[in-house]
Amino acid sequence: MSGVRVLVGTRKGAFVLTSDGKREKWQVDGPHFAGWEVYHVKGSPADPDRLYASQNTAWFGQLIQRSDDGGRTWTPVGKDFVYASETGTHLWYDGTPHPWEFARVWHLEPSPSDPDTVYAGVEDAALFKTEDGGNTWSELPALRTHPSAGNWMPGAGGMCLHTIILDRDGSGRMIAAISAAGTFRSDDGGASWRPINNGLVSEQIPDPRAEVGHCVHHIAAHPLRPDVLFMQKHWDVMRSDDGGESWTEVSGNLPSDFGFPIDVHAHEPETIYVVPIKSDSEHYPPDGKLRVYRSRSGGNDWEPLTEGLPQANCYVNVLRDAMCIDSLDPCGVYFGTTGGQVYASANAGDSWAPIVRDLPAVLSVEVQTLP
């Protein structure tokens, strides 16, 4: 029987949650890397036993861990993330120039076809790649050295490259998103990049329609429709039907269009999920009700999903990499909160139950659908 493995990164370690295809009973394994911040854990689509984790503290710096047995054991691999060329400055919160400094790895995106190839999005924003299973990392510097980079600035969490979408057909197309710079697209495997932010409107920057400077929180795409992109921006839920060339707002009837994660149903490419958050200064759900919103029309028309979720006195947040979807039928939807709960729905969001309730603050949730 098929099953799922949910990979959870938290403020104080990583956890591996496993279940069979029913997704009712769970085994909880962890903490791995106890006491360290684990921003992201992700498995290779080409080899489900190959996992990568980003482990960091302000005290001891950055580590990358690799597992070759589905998360039972881990080995530290390469951790040298050295910018490939001289670093300039970006804008600081007050608009003054600030030197580019490596802080941490936010996101690990394994290649769809090669377990040894992984892309890493880091803070301060840059894109790195390994082709030897994480032992060595090299920067793809064209993104960090884009002519607009001097005008990028950090979001509240830092100036992070947090979203990497890889092509699955060998076309060389990549999408990357940076807070707060915006979305960038490469059509040559990362050798060159251009901003794709036409249609984004952000009142928090001097020119709300500027080419860069937008605080994009997350982007998702269905693997079979790479031209259709869904974005949760600082404010506004957006979609693009032309690979990011233009964006239109699809916030519709959401109670708030601020939020962090966004994801796409495994089998219905027009069904998408967000978790509305009240505002950028109040990082908790509106009215103290934790509601996932689902649109079956690719946006604009949203329905709240509440069964099994707290509907009173709930003031947690759900961070940008903390929602994911398995590919079983019906697909499972998972998300983790800053209050340490990881919720699962085995019926595409119709009802929810916590897998665990009391983990450290959840930073990321990924799921592997196992054969």
Place this chain on the structure above:
Amino acid sequence: MIRVVLPQHLRRLADVGREVQLEVEGAATQRSVLDALETRYPVLRGTIRDPATKKRRDLIRFFACEEDLSNEEPDSPLPEEVARGDEPLLIVGAMAGG
């Protein structure tokens, strides 16, 4: 033999106990002791000092003989008690909560 006490996170990472003992070539200094430590436990490279500049990480402190040596020059001799192995060099994570 130089004695070094590591913080808990680094003990677990290097899979060692509270204290490690190191043979150090030449004079016992912060630099020579950390060089020896990183040679023996490569996983610790970068966790105590920057791997390129060798500058101490901001939230790491070095104590010995009830003195704070964090801001001593890397090539300054460590206290004689540390060089003799009578006292350990303590590598400490700054008391900054978290």
